[in-house]
Amino acid sequence: MTATTIPGAVVPAATPATRVDGGLLADIRRFGAADVNACFSCGVCTATCPLVTNDGTFPRRMIRYAQLGLRDKLLSSRELWTCYACGQCSEQCPQQAEPGEFMAATRRWAVASYDRTSLARTLATRPLAGSVIAVLLAVILAAFMYTAHGPMGGSSLELFGFIPSDLIHNLGIAVMAIVLVTGGAGLAAMVLALRRSVVVPPARPGRAVLAAAWRAIAVEALGQQRYRGECETETRPWYRQRWFVHAATMWGFLGLLGATLLDYGLELLGIKATGTPVPIWYPVRLLGTVAGLALLYGSTLLILRRARAEERSLRHSTVGDWMFLVLLWLAGATGFVLELALYLPGAPAWGYAVFLVHVAVALELVLLVPFSKFAHAIYRPVALFFLALATSSAEPAGEGSR
Ligand code: SF4
Ligand code: SF4
Structure with a gap:
């Protein structure tokens, strides 16, 4: 170059x-x-x-x-x-x-x-190296947790007796720290590039910033207003349309992440220790179950559509696209299997193995946020925020990209 x-x-x-x-x-x-x-x-x-x-x-x-x-x-x-x-x-x-x-x-x-690490480039452009990295990362995380494993027994699955909750929490904190540093560096690079051309209205700039943030995050990124509206041309039932499948996947993952964080928060507050058996309707468990089903539904359809190249936009897939979808699917599927396994009599050994895979995959997914397709969830709202800010300052169309 x-x-x-x-x-x-x-x-x-x-x-x-x-x-x-x-x-x-x-x-x-x-x-x-x-x-x-x-x-x-x-x-x-x-x-x-x-x-x-x-x-x-x-x-x-x-x-x-x-x-x-x-x-x-x-x-x-x-x-x-x-x-x-x-x-x-x-x-x-x-x-x-x-x-x-x-x-x-x-x-x-x-x-x-x-991205300053070149990992995103490797995952997107080098299929073999990207695949090896994805598999190795999951294996290393699982092996690390397995070294501290406890007994596999009991009358039912005792998942946090097998892998201590403290170990998972500490690993999660380490992963989040890596994501914050690497993702933050990438975000800073993007913001520096984008803000060169943004004009904040001189009158009430604070209000303009808040309005732009609302539009970018709540209306577009989470509510997918234009994805649902202008971009949706399909005649399929709503639950099979692109925007809904995308939303189910996104909301499913966010729901699982939220349930995990809430569970940790309940432990910190002394309300419920992680791993304490609770009925299916207990709010945090219910959130995790519904989110897991949504994630499984969305990621399964996305994988099938990409494999069949049903749409023009899906004809080209990078290893990063596949890796991202497979990890999402694995996180949803293993979570759902665990839900079922908790009701089984005895404590099947495979239940513990599924738990190990589930936690390793979930940690890997979070770890790869700045480098995988997940990065869109960071960069898109930021770009839309600056676009909304430019629009509110009555900037001529295409100004920022001249
Ligand atoms: S794929 Fe083409 S038509 Fe569709 S939103 Fe992007 S630029 Fe517009
Ligand atoms: S402007 Fe270029 S990309 Fe767009 S339709 Fe014409 S030839 Fe194709």
């Missing part, structure tokens, strides 16, 4: 110099983009995209940046994160430039560029 600096810039910009990266397009192709050299900026994708409002250059402006080698422009683009990979633009592109896939690949590339 080569990088040169050309004073004076190729496109209009407020910056004194624009870096041109001659290898940018080739680099993005490693993340799954098609050859977009054929794109001649006809605008069909712009006319097709359901998310276009008053911006007449989305999404083709991103392709232009890549063609020109404008790495910094792509990294500081908020609009890159507004695309929900519906693939409608790719269906209509007369040049088969696959603009929807280009956007998805560029987001993977952006995640890898913000």
